[in-house]
Amino acid sequence: MIDPSESFGDMIEHALHILPVALALVLPVVAVGTALLYWVRRGSLSTTMTVLVLVPIVAMLTGVLGVSGFMFNATLTTMSLVCLLVMVVTLPVALLLGHAIARRSVWEREARERERAAEASRRELVAWISHDLRTPLAGIRAMAEALADGVVSSPGEVAGYATRIGGETRRLSGMVDDLFELSRITAGALQLTMSQVALREVVSDVLAAQVPVAQRKRVLVRAEAPTAPIVLGSDPELARVVGNLVSNAIRHTPPNGTVAVQLAIDGHDAILAVDDACGGIPDAELGRVFEVAFRGSAARTPSPAGEEQAGGGLGLAIAKGLVEAHKGRINAHNHGPGCRFEVRIPLAAV
Template sequence: MIESGESFGQMLAHVWHILPLAVAFTLPVALVGGLVLYWLRRGSLTTTLTVLVLIPVLATLTGVLAISGFMFTPALMTMLLVCLLVALVTVPAAVLLGRVIARRSVWEREARERERAGEAARRDLVAWISHDLRSPLAGIRAMAEALADGIVSEKDEVADYASRINGETARLSAMVNDLFELSRITAGALRLTMSAVPLQDVVSDALAAQTVVANQKKVRVLADADVWPVVTGSDPELARIVRNLVSNAIRHTPPDGTVAIRVGVEGEEALLSVDDGCGGIPEDELDRVFDVAFRGTQARTPDRSGSAGGGLGLAIAKGLVEAHRGRIHVHNHGDGCRFEVRLPLAAS
């Protein structure tokens, strides 16, 4: 028992003897590692975790070498081999873990950004639609009360009021349809019946539907094509895309202006462009053109016709184009802007 006590005491004395030496050599390694981590604080998570794993391994290795007096004994070689094996196991694990955590962090950050963007879009949509619904509802109510109270009794006046009520009701119906279509797109509930669709028929039907509005605004609508391609898509939704783009172009083109539709083929895609005379869009607003309820600022020609929608037409067009695996883009061109839609061609 005494010998054991003496051996234990000798061991404690030896530990206290080598402890300052171990601390003196390992502490600088830890400090340097801390500085490297601070320098890498804005770097990749994988690199940070790798350095974090290497710091204790290198500190341990340095401390062992210092205590041994750099005498390469079998015990020291065994310790070095253990440190090497630890590094070989922990470094790849740190790299894999860093990549997994980084991917998860990026996914969570993107999910939060999408959620914030979606919430902001919903707030904007509610604000815009609430404002736009108020005007036609107030007009309908006022005209209905005038008819009910007998304020308007002449046959021609009654017919005029009835026509106005019908027009305001049509506006409300169109806004509700836009909301329903947009909700289907954003909820992923849109189901397309894909087939080979001649783009010439789609453009012709869309232009026929906008002829009355264009004539009322005295806007010329021209269509031209190098070749009329056949695309893969759903006929009603493709017509909705072209109709929304042409309607938007007519709305923002001043009287005696021109809306030009041009169709062609580029590579494996059909290209449809719609040019208007809106006066151009500020560069800082080009990325927001397809946002829900975005209508632009004073740079675009104001619409006093009372035909403006709820600012959903371009958002719907973008959603429908992407549902067709196509692309839509806008840029300033000439005295207005150009909307370009690219759709996949149908198989021969």
């Protein structure tokens, strides 16, 4: 023990005398703690924080007990109790801090992974759209130059070129609309004007517009709506969901095939099911059909020569975003000669 009457020099001399003993006692504890930290480095962050807190406290307590010769007087007892109190207080704090840091680390890692996936999706989208834009633009440019140079002069040929230019222009306009809609969805800027919507009327209007397209491709469109579900939603956006699903089904159904649209009610949900005859989707691709710009493999029935080419691969992604904006769900699975896209939207409260 240090005598209070000792001078400052005596205190320094005493400290230098006990320093080698303290180091001899503390260093092994620190070495063991370091080895323990190395051993648990791949474990949970809470365990690492606990070891990190315990090592200096145990090292200090060991040094104090060793230097005092384990003479438990009032001063030593007080210091030991203080060390134990510090340990009791800091351990829960270390555990809470470890959990918080671990959660934040996991969140940051997941955020980085989502950002990398989103960036890869954006690059893929740009590549797809760039390719799809070049094709109709090249055709429009070639036909416009032919008309300007007088390569075609008969009224029939001029009318044919004009019709084809109009078709390519409509295709480009549709792609631009899809990009605008998708940008609103991904940016969270989609604002829906919600009201009670008769889903059967939406399906009827969409099919009236899609049947001529199906007839040109010799595809039969069949609708079954034994019930008339009323949902809370936005009429234009719901029409776009139905239109995207039906047009996608028609596009991937071969001539003389059938596209079936069905409405039903299941509990508190309205169900819209669209069946095609695409030949099925490989199981490895089913989880990706709603990704931006994903078009699948050759297992999907390709469009015959001369038919309307596939779009920019945005229709299903837009449909998914709009369905989720209505607090609904959409999924796809193989069914019969093709696949079924099923939408569930909560019914309106009556």
